[in-house]
Amino acid sequence: MNERTHKRFSFARSMAVTRRILTQFRRDRMTFGMIVLMPILFMFVFGATLSGDIKNVPIIVENLDDGFGEINMGEAIYDELLLDDRVDMREGTYLKGSEMIESGDLVASFLFESNFSTEMILTGNASIKLYIDGTKPQIKGVVYGALTDAMQAILEGRGINIEEELAFGGAEFSGLDVTIPGVMGYILTFLILLLAVLTVIREDIGKTKLRLFSTPLTPVERILGYVLALSLLAMLETVLVLGIAIFIFGTVVKGSILLLFFAGLLYGMANIFLAFFLSNFAKNEFQSVQLAVLVAIPSLAFSGMMIPISSLPPIIATMSKFIPLTFAITIFEGIMLRGWGLEQLWFEFTLIFLLTICFFILALISSSDKSKD
Amino acid sequence: MKMSVYAVETRKLVKHYNKGKVKAVNGLDLRIKKGEIYALIGANGSGKTTTIDMLSGVLMPTTGEMNVWGLPQPKNRKKIAHYFGIAPQEYALYLDLSIWENITFFGKLYSLSREEIENTGKKLLEILNLEEKKDVIAEQLSGGMKRRLSIACALIHQPPLLLFDEATVGVDPVLRAYFWSYFRKLRDAGKTILITSHVMDEAEKADRIGLMRAGVLIEEGTPSELKQKYSVDTIEEVFIHLSGDEIIDE
Ligand SMILES: Nc1ncnc2c1ncn2[C@@H]1O[C@H](COP(=O)(O)OP(=O)(O)O)[C@@H](O)[C@H]1O
Ligand SMILES: [Mg+2]
Numbered sequence: 044m045n046e047r048t049h050k051r052f053s054f055a056r057s058m059a060v061t062r063r064i065l066t067q068f069r070r071d072r073m074t075f076g077m078i079v080l081m082p083i084l085f086m087f088v089f090g091a092t093l094s095g096d097i098k099n100v101p102i103i104v105e106n107l108d109d110g111f112g113e114i115n116m117g118e119a120i121y122d123e124l125l126l127d128d129r130v131d132m133r134e135g136t137y138l139k140g141s142e143m144i145e146s147g148d149l150v151a152s153f154l155f156e157s158n159f160s161t162e163m164i165l166t167g168n169a170s171i172k173l174y175i176d177g178t179k180p181q182i183k184g185v186v187y188g189a190l191t192d193a194m195q196a197i198l199e200g201r202g203i204n205i206e207e208e209l210a211f212g213g214a215e216f217s218g219l220d221v222t223i224p225g226v227m228g229y230i231l232t233f234l235i236l237l238l239a240v241l242t243v244i245r246e247d248i249g250k251t252k253l254r255l256f257s258t259p260l261t262p263v264e265r266i267l268g269y270v271l272a273l274s275l276l277a278m279l280e281t282v283l284v285l286g287i288a289i290f291i292f293g294t295v296v297k298g299s300i301l302l303l304f305f306a307g308l309l310y311g312m313a314n315i316f317l318a319f320f321l322s323n324f325a326k327n328e329f330q331s332v333q334l335a336v337l338v339a340i341p342s343l344a345f346s347g348m349m350i351p352i353s354s355l356p357p358i359i360a361t362m363s364k365f366i367p368l369t370f371a372i373t374i375f376e377g378i379m380l381r382g383w384g385l386e387q388l389w390f391e392f393t394l395i396f397l398l399t400i401c402f403f404i405l406a407l408i409s410s411s412d413k414s415k416d
Numbered sequence: 417m418k419m420s421v422y423a424v425e426t427r428k429l430v431k432h433y434n435k436g437k438v439k440a441v442n443g444l445d446l447r448i449k450k451g452e453i454y455a456l457i458g459a460n461g462s463g464k465t466t467t468i469d470m471l472s473g474v475l476m477p478t479t480g481e482m483n484v485w486g487l488p489q490p491k492n493r494k495k496i497a498h499y500f501g502i503a504p505q506e507y508a509l510y511l512d513l514s515i516w517e518n519i520t521f522f523g524k525l526y527s528l529s530r531e532e533i534e535n536t537g538k539k540l541l542e543i544l545n546l547e548e549k550k551d552v553i554a555e556q557l558s559g560g561m562k563r564r565l566s567i568a569c570a571l572i573h574q575p576p577l578l579l580f581d582e583a584t585v586g587v588d589p590v591l592r593a594y595f596w597s598y599f600r601k602l603r604d605a606g607k608t609i610l611i612t613s614h615v616m617d618e619a620e621k622a623d624r625i626g627l628m629r630a631g632v633l634i635e636e637g638t639p640s641e642l643k644q645k646y647s648v649d650t651i652e653e654v655f656i657h658l659s660g661d662e663i664i665d666e
Contacts (some may be wrong), residue, residue: 047498050527059524067512070553254508257472258525259497413490414475416433 051261056260057216060268064242065275074241078276082230082283086292089226099131100182100189100294102151103140108159116163116197117155123193130189141174150184153174163198223288224375225348228368230280231311233339239273239318240331248328268408270315277311278304288379297382303375308397310371316402323409342368370394418650420486423577423608424448424471429480431466431631442631443480448610450576453603455619456612457651458628464612465505466631468581469511471610472502485577498526498647500577501570507562511555515546515565518554526573533572533589538570543598560591567595578602580611585617596621616652627655 068075104124108117125132133140133149140152154172162169175183246252255265259348281304288294296303321338327330342348345359346368363369370391377383377391385392424446431441441463448454456464469475471484473493482489485499509518516537523533541547544564549557554565563583570578580599584592599609603623611622619625620639627635635642635658639651646654 049495049498051494053527055527056525063510063513063517063521066517067510072510196425248511250504250506250508251510253469253474254502254504255525256474257497257502258522259494259527260525261494412474414469416475 047387053259053264057264057268057271060260060265061271061275064269064272067245068272074238078234078279079283081234082226082280085226085230086223086287088285092365098128098195100129100150100185101131101148102186103133103135103137103143103149104153104155105135105137105140106155107157108155109157109161111160111164114160114164116160116169116283119197120155120190120193123196124189127189127193129185137172137174144174144176147176149176150182153190162269168199169170200404222398223292223294224285224379225346225372227281227284227288227307227375228310228346228371229309229339229343230284231277231371232314232368233335234280235273235277235311235314236278236318236321236338237332237335239269239315240322240325240335241328242269242273243319243322244325244328244331253414256414260412262410262412263407265412266319266406269319270312273297273315274308274312277308277315281307281311294379296379298378298384302384303378306371306374306392306395308376309392309399310367310374313367313395313399313402316399316406318333320402320409342366345369346372348372367395369396420483421449422483423450423485424449424610425483426467427481429467429470429482430478431463431470431475432478439631441470441477444628444632446626446633448608450608451603452605452623453599453609453611453621455622455625456610456628457616457619457625457655458612458614460614462614462628463580463631464614464628467505467628468502468579468610468612471577472500473497496602498573499575500579501573501575502579503563503570503581503583507566509554509562509565510568512553513591514551514553515541515557515568516550519568520567522569523572529574536572536574537568540571544568559588563587564591576607577585578607578609580609582612582614584611585613585615616655617650619651625651627658629659 044069068078102124104121106117106121110116110118113172121132124130133143135143137152137154140149143149144152152174156172159169159171175186177183246255285296285300285303289296317338318335321334322331325334341362345363346366347363348368374395375390376390377388381387426444426446426450427472429441429446430439444463444467446456446467453552456467458464466475470477471489473490473496477492480507484496485512487496489496505620510521513521519537519540520533523537528536541550544567546561546568547566549561555576556564557565563586567580567583587595599611600621603609611618611620622639624628624638625636625642626633635654637645642651642654643649646657648657
């Protein structure tokens with residue numbers, strides 16, 4: 044009978060697995076919908092509280108200031124704000140503005156009373172009335188930033204009181220601090236973890252796993268095949284999140300987009316390997332979802348994605364040091380918001396890289412192509 | 417490769433599950449000659465699938481030795497993998513892939529070129545009457561069609577040895593007859609076939625039969641030899657004779 048040569052490693056066999064998995068994902072409408080819709084949904088749900096370069100926040104400034112002689116400080120501040128692209132000045136009165144805030148069409152409404160300049164010059168102290176949406180701390184901060192800058196330019200350190208009134212309270216939201224880098228990190232944790240565990244578990248359905256074991260495909264080739272397919276999905280997620288952030292929310296990535304993309308992929312891979320390891324403990328699709336949730340929830344809570352680490356109790360703040368997402372978010376934030384590169388982020392990159400290797404080894408050790416009886 | 421007259425050879429092959437509580441295969445000595453159709457017949461739970469899984473290198477034996485296509489198994493499992501094709505009892509197909517995608521995928525795992533897959537795949541679809549369903553998703557196929565696809569996937573790399581686990585069970589009589597005539601053609605073309613079944617009359621069409629019970633062979637021979645030996649008309653009667661009054665616990 045004919046001699047058959049067996050290659051110890053064949054990239055083509057891995058690619059066969061990759062193509063098969065991508066075909067399966069494409070055909071599975073539910074999962075494919077999740078892959079595409081979840082990042083979009085996340086971005087829009089959390090998108091309202093994005094930090095970083097927020098622009099064109101809609102506000103109304105009603106200036107009733109009569110001025111003091113030649114000087115009209117209300118007008119001066121008004122003109123300063125007009126030039127500031129962080130805010131978008133709408134036409135209207137303070138009252139109309141307040142109504143618009145109630146209906147969600149406006150973020151803040153200011154009123155400079157007729158005696159604003161007079162008070163300021165005679166007493167060195169004056170008041171601005173401000174009605175502001177308190178649900179979005181990040182955006183509120185941007186409005187305050189724009190106002191402070193404008194006043195600083197005009198008043199040179201004279202005192203001012205802001206009589207603030209919050210729309211929708213705001214206390215219960217005050218700790219929430221979700222950023223685009225945070226959303227990116229979270230999607231790469233939860234969704235990729237879920238997809239990766241599903242990929243492995245699905246091999247069991249229809250008993251195809253043992254069938255695969257009886258072919259020349261080796262465990263390394265199989266894992267490589269899975270990883271290639273899932274990395275492509277991780278890239279798709281990263282592109283989706285960044286695309287929405289840049290083109291819809293107008294986020295400016297201050298650092299290198301390429302480095303950001305690479306960081307996303309590296310972190311995605313860490314999660315893929317972790318999922319391969321974890322999938323040893325799941326017996327069906329339901330359990331695999333539970334596993335993904337089990338890993339994703341602490342990440343969500345303790346990584347600083349939603350609640351700043353500084354405002355967590357000390358013990359939990361320490362715990363955040365053991366959650367990979369914490370460091371991933373530091374990387375994403377550093378590159379996107381602060382324009383950092385490897386110089387400042389080498390520690391986090393090294394950590395995630397070592398973690399990826401670690402999870403890879405765990406995945407490899409725990410994956411065999413023999414029946415477990 | 418060492419030349420051997422046997423396609424499959426086991427010595428005192430043992431497989432125990434649950435720390436020895438279940439003795440699925442219990443000292444099996446099986447010898448299947450190259451170029452024959454060998455039917456391993458036994459009731460449900462007699463250890464047929466366990467035997468096939470060990471031969472295919474997926475399941476590690478508790479003790480004992482195996483040679484598959486002249487090579488020690490499981491030591492050479494990935495090398496041996498090229499020499500056999502398997503159609504498992506549960507089809508083992510990707511139900512969300514089409515017939516052609518299933519065939520292509522398995523073909524690639526055996527490092528076949530695109531042309532080889534095209535050529536062999538087309539012939540197999542023709543022989544197994546699946547041409548028209550080529551692009552149908554496997555989930556939508558009937559049991560008989562799934563079985564045909566499973567057999568096509570086993571044959572795509574044209575292996576000399578075929579392991580068919582209950583391949584003719586649950587298949588309508590016309591298709592079953594077709595399967596057997598096809599298996600004979602494969603044998604005439606030089607292939608070796610190990611087929612298992614819990615249906616006794618299947619055995620009549622094989623070249624040789626092994627009757628299995630509780631993890632061992634209790635009788636072996638050609639259909640006519642066995643019927644003569646026990647002076648009965650069917651293999652079923654041979655089996656009943658061998659079992660005595662004992663009721664087989666499935
Ligand atoms: N994974 C397993 N764990 C425990 N017992 C098993 C396992 N697989 C099979 N068995 C038991 O081993 C015996 C032989 O099973 P099997 O090889 O499937 O028989 P057959 O294919 O002849 O029906 C049966 O008693 C079965 O219940
Ligand atoms: Mg069986």
